[in-house]
Amino acid sequence: MSEEKSNKKAIRKAVLLDADYITRKDRAVIRLIMKGKKMFQLYDGNFSPYFYLDGEFPDNFNDARMVGKEKVKKIVLGKEKEVWKIVARHPREVPELREAIKQFGETYEYDIPFAKRYLIDKDLFPFMELKYEREGKKLTRIISKTKKDSSLKDFNTLVFDIETYNPQGIPREKQDPILMIGYEENGSLPQKKKLMTSKKLPLDFIEHYEDEKSMLEGFTQKLKEKDIEILFGYNSSAFDLPYMRARADALKTNFLIGRDSSSFKIQNRGFYTVAKVNGRMHLDVYPIVRFFGIIGALKITSFTLENVYAEMSGKRKMNVEKMKIWELWDQKPEVLAKYCSADVMATSEIIKRFIPTIFALSKTVGLSLFDISSSTSSLLVETLLMREASKENMVSPNRPKGYDPTPIKGAYVKLPEPGVYENMIVFDFRGLYPSIICSHNVDPFTIDCEGEAFVSPLGHRFCKDKMGLVPKVLGKILELRAECKKKLKTLSRNSEEYEKINAMQQALKILANSFYGYLLYVNSRWYSRRCGESITAWGRYYISETAKKAEERGFKVLYIDTDSLFILLGDKKKEEALSFLDSINCELPGNMELEFEGFYPRGVFVSKKAEEKGAKKKYALLGEDGTIKIRGFELVRRDWARIAKDTQKSVLEIILKEGSKEKAVKLVKDVVERLRTGEVPMEELVIYSTLRKKPGNYDILSPELGAAQKAIARGKKIEKGTLIGYVVTKKGKSISEKAELLEFAQDYDSNYYINHQIIPAVMKILSELGYSEEDLKSWGKQQTLDLFS
DNA sequence: GCGAGCAGCGTACCT
DNA sequence: ACAGGTACGCTGCTCGCG
Numbered sequence: 001m002s003e004e005k006s007n008k009k010a011i012r013k014a015v016l017l018d019a020d021y022i023t024r025k026d027r028a029v030i031r032l033i034m035k036g037k038k039m040f041q042l043y044d045g046n047f048s049p050y051f052y053l054d055g056e057f058p059d060n061f062n063d064a065r066m067v068g069k070e071k072v073k074k075i076v077l078g079k080e081k082e083v084w085k086i087v088a089r090h091p092r093e094v095p096e097l098r099e100a101i102k103q104f105g106e107t108y109e110y111d112i113p114f115a116k117r118y119l120i121d122k123d124l125f126p127f128m129e130l131k132y133e134r135e136g137k138k139l140t141r142i143i144s145k146t147k148k149d150s151s152l153k154d155f156n157t158l159v160f161d162i163e164t165y166n167p168q169g170i171p172r173e174k175q176d177p178i179l180m181i182g183y184e185e186n187g188s189l190p191q192k193k194k195l196m197t198s199k200k201l202p203l204d205f206i207e208h209y210e211d212e213k214s215m216l217e218g219f220t221q222k223l224k225e226k227d228i229e230i231l232f233g234y235n236s237s238a239f240d241l242p243y244m245r246a247r248a249d250a251l252k253t254n255f256l257i258g259r260d261s262s263s264f265k266i267q268n269r270g271f272y273t274v275a276k277v278n279g280r281m282h283l284d285v286y287p288i289v290r291f292f293g294i295i296g297a298l299k300i301t302s303f304t305l306e307n308v309y310a311e312m313s314g315k316r317k318m319n320v321e322k323m324k325i326w327e328l329w330d331q332k333p334e335v336l337a338k339y340c341s342a343d344v345m346a347t348s349e350i351i352k353r354f355i356p357t358i359f360a361l362s363k364t365v366g367l368s369l370f371d372i373s374s375s376t377s378s379l380l381v382e383t384l385l386m387r388e389a390s391k392e393n394m395v396s397p398n399r400p401k402g403y404d405p406t407p408i409k410g411a412y413v414k415l416p417e418p419g420v421y422e423n424m425i426v427f428d429f430r431g432l433y434p435s436i437i438c439s440h441n442v443d444p445f446t447i448d449c450e451g452e453a454f455v456s457p458l459g460h461r462f463c464k465d466k467m468g469l470v471p472k473v474l475g476k477i478l479e480l481r482a483e484c485k486k487k488l489k490t491l492s493r494n495s496e497e498y499e500k501i502n503a504m505q506q507a508l509k510i511l512a513n514s515f516y517g518y519l520l521y522v523n524s525r526w527y528s529r530r531c532g533e534s535i536t537a538w539g540r541y542y543i544s545e546t547a548k549k550a551e552e553r554g555f556k557v558l559y560i561d562t563d564s565l566f567i568l569l570g571d572k573k574k575e576e577a578l579s580f581l582d583s584i585n586c587e588l589p590g591n592m593e594l595e596f597e598g599f600y601p602r603g604v605f606v607s608k609k610a611e612e613k614g615a616k617k618k619y620a621l622l623g624e625d626g627t628i629k630i631r632g633f634e635l636v637r638r639d640w641a642r643i644a645k646d647t648q649k650s651v652l653e654i655i656l657k658e659g660s661k662e663k664a665v666k667l668v669k670d671v672v673e674r675l676r677t678g679e680v681p682m683e684e685l686v687i688y689s690t691l692r693k694k695p696g697n698y699d700i701l702s703p704e705l706g707a708a709q710k711a712i713a714r715g716k717k718i719e720k721g722t723l724i725g726y727v728v729t730k731k732g733k734s735i736s737e738k739a740e741l742l743e744f745a746q747d748y749d750s751n752y753y754i755n756h757q758i759i760p761a762v763m764k765i766l767s768e769l770g771y772s773e774e775d776l777k778s779w780g781k782q783q784t785l786d787l788f789s
Numbered sequence: 790g791c792g793a794g795c796a797g798c799g800t801a802c803c804t
Numbered sequence: 805a806c807a808g809g810t811a812c813g814c815t816g817c818t819c820g821c822g
Contacts, residue, residue: 524806618810736814
């Protein structure tokens with residue numbers, strides 16, 4: 001039976017992937033990106049843009065851009081009201097029409113993208129399988145929808161990476177050719193790894209092309225032939241794709257990678273620019289990895305492909321000097337080929353790790369994979385809330401116009417007494433803020449109500465009888481996550497099902513943890529200072545109450561930070577601490593729960609620099625299995641030289657595991673000696689720091705800015721956001737004068753590294769083990785070097 | 790004109 | 805372009821002294 005060109009009504013099934021809209025005869029038509037056996041498009045012309053007005057029109061009001069209006073009953077800012085639903089002629093006219101109408105009252109939901117509006121109104125989510133009726137390419141009716149358990153393996157995927165000639169260091173797209181295109185289809189099957197290039201190389205994965213032009217054309221052809229549905233790259237939106245298109249232009253050919261033989265469009269989305277390809281999903285892994293970094297799910301300091309792969313897998317991938325790629329091509333092209341191939345492999349590994357969570361987020365939130373890939377956590381929460389608001393017949397609130405810039409009072413952090421301790425137990429509240437929100441019905445529209453209420457320590461009242469939208473949505477997320485966790489226990493690790501549910505669980509965790517921040521984010525629709533400050537006030541209340549009760553039970557509370565509690569076991573048994581835990585949990589409201597985090601035979605808290613007081617957020621704990629948990633120390637910071645970090649780490653390990661001050665001092669002495677004799681390689685002396693502003697916008701000349709300025713003078717391109725890796729050299733007075741990028745540094749200032757890096761990093765810890773104040777002072781005043789000679 | 794002392798800029802970290 | 809709490813190095817200013 002032929003499906004083509006049939007104008008008869010037909011019933012079909014296919015999976016929804018994304019939606020956007022096109023304009024036909026001045027009308028906006030929704031375009032659904034679907035996948036049956038193949039990806040295709042379906043059109044729905046029966047949907048119009050609209051927004052709401054809470055106010056009254058003058059009788060004679062007329063506007064050609066307004067094609068309809070009706071009174072509807074809605075819940076607006078928590079109150080039931082009659083408002084006007086105003087239907088616009090075309091989405092692009094909505095802003096203008098709203099301008100014309102806003103004088104008559106408060107307008108709402110005028111800034112929701114049209115396709116997003118469609119998905120929300122129809123309650124459609126990506127990866128739903130739709131059973132629908134169509135006439136040709138027109139969708140006439142959705143008969144049913146079911147959530148589909150799609151994952152990466154259901155798609156034809158291609159991961160790619162290009163290498164370019166760069167005799168000037170940075171490749172120039174008008175003249176420097178693309179040398180190779182490495183790619184891999186459908187996961188990491190070795191036989192699917194290939195490399196397109198114009199040199200004939202004795203490697204089994206080479207696909208030879210006559211020249212650069214035919215290689216580019218071959219790539220486009222490949223996407224078509226293999227019917228690629230998801231195209232992955234690393235930083236491909238900013239580099240690979242634009243470069244390929246520029247080369248195609250220069251070579252007078254096309255770069256039409258879309259299913260409809262279009263090219264791609266660069267979209268600016270907040271932080272990131274992403275390249276949108278029609279009819280295929282292009283997903284740039286770089287912004288995805290950045291997202292995981294920003295929310296703290298991936299704790300790394302640099303987001304280069306090399307570093308992400310190394311940190312994620314613990315393996316090192318083959319690397320080459322970027323500046324010398326052109327030389328490799330000329331002299332050792334097979335090395336370059338292997339490198340390119342290694343980049344593809346690394347990208348592919350990163351995809352395996354992160355894309356399942358992106359799928360889970362997409363299914364849960366209802367944004368397409370492409371949208372999720374450039375999303376922020378606030379957008380995720382907001383989309384969830386808007387969808388639920390729509391179901392509850394609520395109008396989504398507008399973003400706040402003005403706000404109080406003074407921050408609200410946040411978490412409680414207890415000042416620790418510096419010292420080395422034995423036998424500590426750490427408890428923490430499981431999802432403290434999310435559980436407070438749900439257990440106390442914290443919502444911008446349940447606040448300050450009459451009647452029964454949860455009263456926050458600040459006196460804000462959250463009513464008990466009407467559940468707010470925020471706790472309702474968050475509660476569902478928490479419930480779903482609990483179900484996932486339960487199911488995971490019944491599954492064997494490494495199974496496909498486990499992976500999928502684990503990814504879902506991770507996605508739900510990301511979402512749950514984003515609600516508190518969202519409520520205080522100044523551009524959020526549900527912004528509420530009073531909710532935010534109530535949450536932290538409850539947080540402070542519960543953690544300090546718990547500490548108080550621990551003290552009453554005879555435990556010494558060493559340290560508290562936000563939701564975690566460090567207690568000293570003293571002469572008590574572990575069981576006693578655990579029964580204390582139970583007693584706390586009996587009294588906690590709702591889904592709040594204190595958890596046993598761990599037992600630590602030994603731990604160290606240090607004092608603040610140049611002060612007797614303890615330092616907060618800086619400690620090291622030795623676990624029962626011998627692992628050491630380190631927080632806040634210089635050694636976890638990227639703006640300290642590796643030599644200092646490594647030394648500090650060794651000192652910590654010696655102190656915690658062996659308790660030997662002498663051994664630690666000996667080690668420090670050796671390092672100082674190596675520094676003094678110039679044996680330490682430059683790489684261990686690099687200090688990394690980001691220029692968060694434009695180089696010209698600083699009031700103060702910091703070392704990293706000094707290094708950057710000198711590099712700029714030598715023709716390097718350095719802009720806002722660049723990570724500067726510098727070495728402190730001998731030349732100059734101030735540190736900023738001495739600082740040079742690693743690549744330009746000729747020598748290093750051993751005095752600086754000894755007195756400003758090694759000594760401060762280790763003295764803190766050593767001083768907790770018997771170094772007296774006198775020792776400390778004499779270290780500071782005397783020639784530091786003498787002490788070590 | 791110069792060094793000591795200090796405030797505040799700036800970054801990265803913790804939960 | 806999700807929050808607030810915190811440490812701390814460095815710069816560049818003020819101040820006191822000469």
